[in-house]
Amino acid sequence: MVKLLDSFNIKGINIKNRIIIPPMAMNLADAQGGVTQEVIDHYEKMAKVGAGTIILEHCYVDIKGKNSPGQLAIDRDECIDGLREIAKVIHRHGVACGVQINHSGSIAPSTVIGQKPMGPSTIIHPKGDEMPNEMSDADIDEVKKNFKDAALRVKKAGFDFVEIHGCHGYLLNQFISPITNTRMDEYGGIRTNRIKLPLEIVEEIRREVGEDFAIFYRIAAADNIEDGITIDDAKYLAVKLVESGVDVLDVSAGLGGARLITDQQGYFVYLAEGIKSVINVPIITTGGIKEPIFAYHVINDCKADMIGIGRAILNDPLWVQKAYEQLKDIE
Template structure:
């Protein structure tokens, strides 16, 4: 029996195999963030045949203040739900499960896009784009927690199979987690537990919004790969707390400013991160990072480097990749 073909079940979601399409920004939405025909056609093409067990929709902004770029998908208003249902229905109709990723860009946002001054955990330069944000007040933090909660509720109402909270790639929750950008001296800063306080409060708020049986995923930038940034040891501490808070799946990535590892041609180059996380949690862990060969996916699973395999660029380039991979194993 192929490792990649084995089903996996966790908290009210059963995946037919271990193949995941990770979130990848397409910038195909309408100017206001609404679903466009282009985005529906894109996900229809990627999900056709249902060979991918789980498709994670690209990061979607929870509030206009947290919009990362033009063309980004929105989940910031109740009036978007009906359009978002079209997206979940297409993917379900093709035979795949789907989760929507929700995000706030924080200091990675631009006033030219949002119309607002960027905000962050501290008024220090974001190494990703070098701008200095306004430091969030505790009230503003509470408002953002509520925005995540409302966005998650919309995701459920739109018929998705789960929701993923984005804490990677230099966006707001990664900014709180990273000592590079979190210099706070209140309860939202300091050690790892302080720096993930906002995460834990968001997870609780989201769980309250979606109920016990709706899967919650969290994408964790498990190492900043920058001097003075987060390390895998920090992320092990965080992962334990996220599991306690009832996150169902951890989706592991890395690199605060984007990351090109020395072994960029190695299949599954974030495997050292997922392997470290798997040692301290019992919930499923997703590995992405340069995986283009089905034999490599099989090997990574057989070596318990991860529970699920995310294949991004290969599927982006070739919509038949999943079909060919799955058929080759049968």
């Protein structure tokens, strides 16, 4: 019987328990997106709490996809040394770690990137207020290269895996959603076309990093907006992602975030369970999970394989220690 505090192995990565600290934007980088001592100190603090894995906050693969001041960069080789220091600090505490790589697309603020944002189509994002430029074929090719190069930097910096950010309304989510993608070419229209860019990015990253390096993908399992992607769309994408080389699916929401979902803990668990029903790779779930016993039952009931605990651990660094105490008699 799989339990929350059991050890785990993913593609040779030894993980001491199934608790993950998910990506949470701290915005502590310098003006160029470089690693500061504050960033290192934050991740050392997180490495000490006892979780099995840490996924670094989303790092931009291109300045045109930067989301906010203080966001970490992974858009150039000069970023590698700083990120390597984070990996060393985390590994020193016996914790596995990876980096989430991202492009904000049409919700990259012009005040941050210094130009008009770009997206799949000339449609204002449901969470934005700027009309983006529609991406050309050359723009799409550049994005694919940027993701591929960023993934290789993650590997060179000494991390255990890379996570591709495909949800929360960012660029890859924008491509798969019919709300933000009304293109008439090979990257738009029918569902098969709208998922083409994420699949090509996964394939290019797999070729670049090799077969032994783990690829996670944070999947948008539902837009939670009328006419957006549904869990059935996400199931279809999940199967294709695994076929393309993804090792772990990290399940979250799309354009609308947690909109229309209860504020009770575990509000993405039903989405994770749906994705898990169609694929055979490990599944991560998150969504306001606060109580160790709740997390225990999610794992024990086979609804997910790993649990992301973010804000609860930020608020209480002893969360994992308390989980061991509370679950020792039933684990």
